[in-house]
Amino acid sequence: SQTIHQWPATLVQPVGSPLSLECTVEGTSNPNLYWYRQAAGRGLQLLFYSVGIGQISSEVPQNLSASRPQDRQFILSSKKLLLSDSGFYLCACSRGPGANVLTFGAGSRLTVL
């Protein structure tokens, strides 16, 4: 079964600083990868998904970007953080197109001050 490692677990950053959240997957190859954001007390909002190396689809226009430099590595970045970027970020994977169940990482809690 898949295991997702996500770090850092918590992060406090000033407005305007850069961001890098990393996610790696074990136990499967060629997974679909996802970045979600969860505002406090809310459901999940899909930010990016990737079906392969270098293939990134963005769901929500924002100052965040994602990259997939390797098959099982997914990175969420920003050049300049905004206060509204605060939230809980979850990386997830599925085994590929049509695969139903998502496996999630433990999440990264970002506070922008």
Next chain:
Amino acid sequence: AQKITQTQPGMFVQEKEAVTLDCTYDTSDPSYGLFWYKQPSSGEMIFLIYQGSYDQQNATEGRYSLNFQKARKSANLVISASQLGDSAMYFCAIMDSNYQLIWGAGTKLIIKP
């Protein structure tokens, strides 16, 4: 577009009682999948149960069962014999034709001893 509605923001239930968490959905796709995930205070999303729109029988997984009423577009989660460890946020989600999950706002379940 797909939509998920969870009308119960919070619930208190006595330990060992059964719990029903409500979920209604809206979709124009003839084929879809419905999911329930649990999010404990640690933040990780844990898959509980899945129901396909063409599945003839309601899905069951241990103490979890899904009361799927297609005509009413509802997919309520039933937890039998609730335990203190069931206290968490519970999210209903629907998978659209692009294999993306649309999430509800969640229900916070608190099990009382």
